[in-house]
Amino acid sequence: MNTRVQLLIIGGGCAGLSLASKIAQSSTPLKSLVIEPRVCYQDDRTWCFWKGQGSGHDYLPLTEWTTLELAQGRSRVLANFAEQPYQMLRSTDFYTEKVDAISQSEDVELRLGTTALSSRRIDGGLWLTETSEGGIVSDFVIDTRPAQSVSSTPPVLWQAFVGYELESQTDSFDPSTAQLMKFLETGSKEIEFLYVLPTTRRRALVELTVISPDRPSFEDLAQRLERQLKEKFGDQRPNVIRREQGAIPMGIDDALGFARSSEPSDSSYVHVGVAAGSARPSSGYTFCRIQRWATACANSLQAGGKPIGPLADTSLVKFMDSVFLKVLRRHPQLAPELFMGMFRKVPSRRLLRFLGDSPTLMDAMFLVAALPKLPFLREVIRPTKETSRMSSEATCLP
Numbered sequence: 086m087n088t089r090v091q092l093l094i095i096g097g098g099c100a101g102l103s104l105a106s107k108i109a110q111s112s113t114p115l116k117s118l119v120i121e122p123r124v125c126y127q128d129d130r131t132w133c134f135w136k137g138q139g140s141g142h143d144y145l146p147l148t149e150w151t152t153l154e155l156a157q158g159r160s161r162v163l164a165n166f167a168e169q170p171y172q173m174l175r176s177t178d179f180y181t182e183k184v185d186a187i188s189q190s191e192d193v194e195l196r197l198g199t200t201a202l203s204s205r206r207i208d209g210g211l212w213l214t215e216t217s218e219g220g221i222v223s224d225f226v227i228d229t230r231p232a233q234s235v236s237s238t239p240p241v242l243w244q245a246f247v248g249y250e251l252e253s254q255t256d257s258f259d260p261s262t263a264q265l266m267k268f269l270e271t272g273s274k275e276i277e278f279l280y281v282l283p284t285t286r287r288r289a290l291v292e293l294t295v296i297s298p299d300r301p302s303f304e305d306l307a308q309r310l311e312r313q314l315k316e317k318f319g320d321q322r323p324n325v326i327r328r329e330q331g332a333i334p335m336g337i338d339d340a341l342g343f344a345r346s347s348e349p350s351d352s353s354y355v356h357v358g359v360a361a362g363s364a365r366p367s368s369g370y371t372f373c374r375i376q377r378w379a380t381a382c383a384n385s386l387q388a389g390g391k392p393i394g395p396l397a398d399t400s401l402v403k404f405m406d407s408v409f410l411k412v413l414r415r416h417p418q419l420a421p422e423l424f425m426g427m428f429r430k431v432p433s434r435r436l437l438r439f440l441g442d443s444p445t446l447m448d449a450m451f452l453v454a455a456l457p458k459l460p461f462l463r464e465v466i467r468p469t470k471e472t473s474r475m476s477s478e479a480t481c482l483p
C-alpha cells in the first residue's frame with residue numbers, strides 16, 4: 086500500500102529539514118513527508134555565515150568571531166567584523182531543533198532509514214516514488230539528493246575539504262581570531278588553504294581546502310591535512326575528536342552562464358540543494374541561501390502554489406561571480422592577492438553585502454577597485470564559448 090502525501094521531500098539534510106520544519110510550524114501545514122536514509126543524525130558538519138545574512142538561526146547556540154585572518158607566508162590581513170561577526174552553527178544543534186519542530190506537527194513526518202530509489206509520473210499528474218520502504222504518491226516532490234540533482238555540466242571549480250575538530254592537551258589555539266584562509270604554496274593549478282576555527286584555546290576545527298577544476302579525493306585531502314598538522318605540532322598532534330568533509334561545486338556553468346541555478350522552476354518536481362545550484366558560485370557559502378529558499382518555498386506552497394527551486398541571483402551577482410570564477414580558474418596563483426586584497430581594501434559592510442548575495446553597484450565598484458585589473462578585464466571580454474569549453478574540459482565526478 087502506497088503512502089499518500091501532498092509533498093514528498095527527498096533528503097532530510099539542511100534543505101529538506103529547513104523546509105519541512107517551516108511547513109510544520111505554519112498555520113495550515115501541507116501533508117508532507119521527508120525521507121532520509123540515515124537512521125540517526127550525527128555532528129557531521131558546521132555551518133558558518135556572517136551575522137545579518139539571513140541565517141534565521143540566531144536563537145540556537147552560535148560561536149562567533151569578530152576578527153578574521155587571511156595569510157600567505159609572512160603577509161597577513163586582519164579584518165574586523167565587530168558589527169557582523171562570523172558565526173558557526175553546529176549541525177547537531179540544527180538537526181535536533183528541526184527534528185523536534187517536525188515531531189510537534191501531525192501533518193509533517195520525518196521517516197528515517199528510508200532511501201528514495203526512483204520517481205515517475207502516474208495518472209492524475211501525481212508522482213510515485215519508490216523507496217526502500219515502499220511507494221509514496223505525492224502531488225509534489227522536492228529532491229535534495231546530492232548525486233541525482235547534480236548538473237550534467239561540470240562546475241567551473243570544485244571546493245573540496247577535509248576538516249578535523251582537534252583537542253589538544255596544551256593551549257594551542259587563539260579563539261579570538263578565525264583563520265579564514267591560510268594559503269599554502271602549491272605551485273599548481275590548485276588553490277590550497279587551511280581554515281581554522283578555534284572555539285577554545287585547546288579546541289579548533291582545522292580544515293584543509295582545495296579549490297580546483299579537478300576534484301581531489303577525500304583521502305588525498307586527509308593526507309595533506311595530516312602533513313600540515315605534523316608540520317605545526319610535530320609528535321604532539323592534538324587528538325581528532327570529529328571529522329567532516331565536503332565537495333561543493335562552484336559555478337555550474339554552461340553556455341548560458343549559471344542557467345541551472347537561475348532558472349525559476351515551476352514544475353511539480355524540483356531539485357534543490359548544493360548540487361542543484363544552491364551554493365553561491367564564487368564562495369560555496371550555501372546555508373543562508375538555503376534558509377531564504379526554504380522560506381520562499383514554504384510561502385509558495387502555503388499560498389497554494391508549487392514548490393520552487395533555488396532562488397536566482399541578481400544579474401550583478403551572476404556577472405561578478407562568473408568573472409571571478411574564470412579568473413580563479415585561469416590564474417589560481419592570484420588567489421591570495423585577490424582574497425587578501427578584498428578583505429584589506431573593501432569596507433567590511435560592502436564586502437559582506439557582496440558575500441551575502443546583495444551587493445549594490447557601488448559595492449561592486451569598490452570590489453573591482455580592490456582587484457588586479459588586467460586578468461579581470463581579459464575575462465570580461467573573453468568570448469563565452471571559450472568559457473564553456475574551459476568548463477567542459479573539467480573532470481567530472483567519479
Ligand SMILES: Cc1cc2nc3c(=O)[nH]c(=O)nc-3n(C[C@H](O)[C@H](O)[C@H](O)COP(=O)(O)OP(=O)(O)OC[C@H]3O[C@@H](n4cnc5c(N)ncnc54)[C@H](O)[C@@H]3O)c2cc1C
Pocket residue numbers: 095096097098099100101120121122123129130131132133134199200201202229230231329330331332333357358359360363369370371372373375
Ligand atoms: C562538511 C561541510 C561543511 C559545510 N560548511 C558550510 C558552511 O560553513 N557554510 C555554508 O554556507 N555552507 C557550508 N556547507 C555547504 C552546505 O551548506 C551544506 O552542504 C548543506 O548541508 C547542503 O544542504 P543540502 O540539503 O543541499 O545537502 P545535505 O545537507 O547533504 O542533505 C542531502 C540529504 O539527502 C540525503 N539523501 C541522499 N541520498 C538519498 C536518497 N536516495 N533518498 C533520500 N535521501 C537521500 C542525504 O542523506 C542528506 O541527508 C558545508 C558542507 C559540508 C559537507
